Amino acid sequence: MPGMPAMANDALDIRNLCFRYGNTTALNDINVSISPGESVILLGPNGAGKTTLFSLICGLFAADSGSILIDGRSLLKRADALAPLGIVFQSQTLDLDLSVEQNLMYFCALQGLARKEARARIKTALQRMDLSKRANDKIRTLNGGHRRRVEIIRATLHAPRILLLDEPTVGLDIPTRTELIRYLHELPERHGCAVLWATHLTDEVHDTDRVLMLHNGELQLDGSLDQLRRSTNTSSIEGMMQHVISQ
Amino acid sequence: MSQYWFAMAGIVRRELMRFVHQRERFVAALIRPLLWLVVFAAGFRAALGLSIIPPYQTYITYEVYIIPGLIGMIQLFNGMQSSLSMVYDQEMGSMRVLLTAPLPRWYLLLCKLVAGVMVSLLQITVFLLVANLAGIEFAYKGALQALPVLVLTGIMLGSLGLLIASVVKQLENFAGVMNFVIFPMFFLSSALYPIWKMRESSDLLATVCQWNPFSHAVEAIRFAFYGQFNSAAMILVLTCTIVFFLLACWSYNPARRFRAGKTAAA
Numbered sequence: 001m002p003g004m005p006a007m008a009n010d011a012l013d014i015r016n017l018c019f020r021y022g023n024t025t026a027l028n029d030i031n032v033s034i035s036p037g038e039s040v041i042l043l044g045p046n047g048a049g050k051t052t053l054f055s056l057i058c059g060l061f062a063a064d065s066g067s068i069l070i071d072g073r074s075l076l077k078r079a080d081a082l083a084p085l086g087i088v089f090q091s092q093t094l095d096l097d098l099s100v101e102q103n104l105m106y107f108c109a110l111q112g113l114a115r116k117e118a119r120a121r122i123k124t125a126l127q128r129m130d131l132s133k134r135a136n137d138k139i140r141t142l143n144g145g146h147r148r149r150v151e152i153i154r155a156t157l158h159a160p161r162i163l164l165l166d167e168p169t170v171g172l173d174i175p176t177r178t179e180l181i182r183y184l185h186e187l188p189e190r191h192g193c194a195v196l197w198a199t200h201l202t203d204e205v206h207d208t209d210r211v212l213m214l215h216n217g218e219l220q221l222d223g224s225l226d227q228l229r230r231s232t233n234t235s236s237i238e239g240m241m242q243h244v245i246s247q
Numbered sequence: 248m249s250q251y252w253f254a255m256a257g258i259v260r261r262e263l264m265r266f267v268h269q270r271e272r273f274v275a276a277l278i279r280p281l282l283w284l285v286v287f288a289a290g291f292r293a294a295l296g297l298s299i300i301p302p303y304q305t306y307i308t309y310e311v312y313i314i315p316g317l318i319g320m321i322q323l324f325n326g327m328q329s330s331l332s333m334v335y336d337q338e339m340g341s342m343r344v345l346l347t348a349p350l351p352r353w354y355l356l357l358c359k360l361v362a363g364v365m366v367s368l369l370q371i372t373v374f375l376l377v378a379n380l381a382g383i384e385f386a387y388k389g390a391l392q393a394l395p396v397l398v399l400t401g402i403m404l405g406s407l408g409l410l411i412a413s414v415v416k417q418l419e420n421f422a423g424v425m426n427f428v429i430f431p432m433f434f435l436s437s438a439l440y441p442i443w444k445m446r447e448s449s450d451l452l453a454t455v456c457q458w459n460p461f462s463h464a465v466e467a468i469r470f471a472f473y474g475q476f477n478s479a480a481m482i483l484v485l486t487c488t489i490v491f492f493l494l495a496c497w498s499y500n501p502a503r504r505f506r507a508g509k510t511a512a513a
Binding site: 058059060062079080081082083085087089091092093094095097098102105106107108109111112113114115 | 256257258260264265268340344346348349351500
């Protein structure tokens with residue numbers, strides 16, 4: 001179809017991205033391509049630039065220079081470039097006074113889904129996440145783990161090509177966190193979407209993940225765990241981070 | 248196009264649901280103008296003589312005079328309430344969900360404004376019903392003719408609210424908005440007294456009232472209820488609507504937001 005991006009497009013393609021806060025360089029010459037279905041962990045200490053990078057990808061900030069293509073569409077040129085993007089923000093973004101279903105319906109409306117279609121998708125997603133019984137409960141009455149699950153459901157309702165997860169397990173208890181990490185790692189296979197997952201917690205990385213390591217606004221490492229172990233001469237992820245920080 | 252329609256409907260529905268869920272807000276929105284109508288007007292009725300001025304063709308009571316002003320007040324407070332909820336949304340993060348929707352930003356902001364206008368129309372309807380029940384003889388039949396004007400004035404005041412929300416970064420600062428924006432706009436207008444009456448005591452204040460966009464919003468509403476078109480007021484309201492809306496769109500531009508020193512909280 002004319003105007004439709006080819007299937008071969010990278011889910012996310014970032015070229016020469018730079019961003020400054022006043023005189024401080026937050027991101028410097030970032031180059032990343034993520035293929036459809038790829039699971040990528042963005043590691044970096046606090047203040048490395050992870051959240052700034054996410055804010056640029058989802059259009060909340062405008063880059064000083066460089067380009068961002070989401071599924072082949074430029075964020076600068078088209079508002080609908082955000083359509084293939086699912087986002088779970090670091091802090092909670094649900095409306096506390098509305099119910100689970102109302103929050104999800106609102107999101108579906110913003111994504112241009114018809115109400116009937118939205119209802120069907122929400123029902124399926126809530127069942128999958130074991131939240132059907134809470135559909136009519138206000139978000140205010142949900143615990144942190146359930147709220148996170150609702151946010152993950154919301155981010156996947158429109159079948160995104162790439163999912164951004166900004167430290168999604170922060171503030172959760174250990175069992176909820178463990179379960180969520182397992183679920184999030186299954187997402188690429190389950191939904192066929194790529195995942196870019198920012199975290200500073202090394203136990204969230206699986207052996208099959210591609211790892212990006214960001215420090216002081218620069219991409220220091222990019223590769224599979226095996227490749228990074230070889231290039232840094234360290235066996236643990238903590239060791240790799242230490243290696244990057246000390247450079 | 249259906250995507251645009253779904254988004255508009257979704258945003259309006261959300262605002263209406265929020266309004267209905269917040270019962271205190273509904274009651275406060277109703278009580279505020281009713282207090283003015285019943286208490287304030289009762290006190291001023293004897294003190295304030297009104298001559299016959301357009302659009303009125305006969306002497307009117309003070310209660311009848313201030314109804315358009317109180318309708319404007321509902322829209323003014325609603326516009327500010329919307330901006331307060333924008334600041335709340337910015338702090339709580341839900342604003343990011345709106346701003347990352349795959350639609351042009353100006354359209355998303357327009358949807359927010361239309362949603363705010365729908366809420367204010369609901370408030371105005373209930374206010375007029377209560378005023379009618381209280382036996383105040385107003386041009387209620389002109390409500391339908393006034394509808395397009397109410398939509399326009401609602402969008403103007405909502406755009407101003409959006410603009411303020413982009414400047415005010417914390418809820419705590421909102422008291423300042425009340426003191427420096429809402430009260431001066433309301434009191435320095437023709438909502439409570441005609442501008443000629445104001446001129447009797449101060450030429451300067453009368454001039455300020457004359458240039459206050461809220462005065463023109465009130466006059467446009469007043470004339471519309473009586474089936475008349477106040478072209479001067481409408482032109483000014485339309486111009487202010489466009490200017491405020493463009494400024495609001497500009498203030499929500501991602502590049503400018505960063506330069507204004509905003510954080511990723513957006």
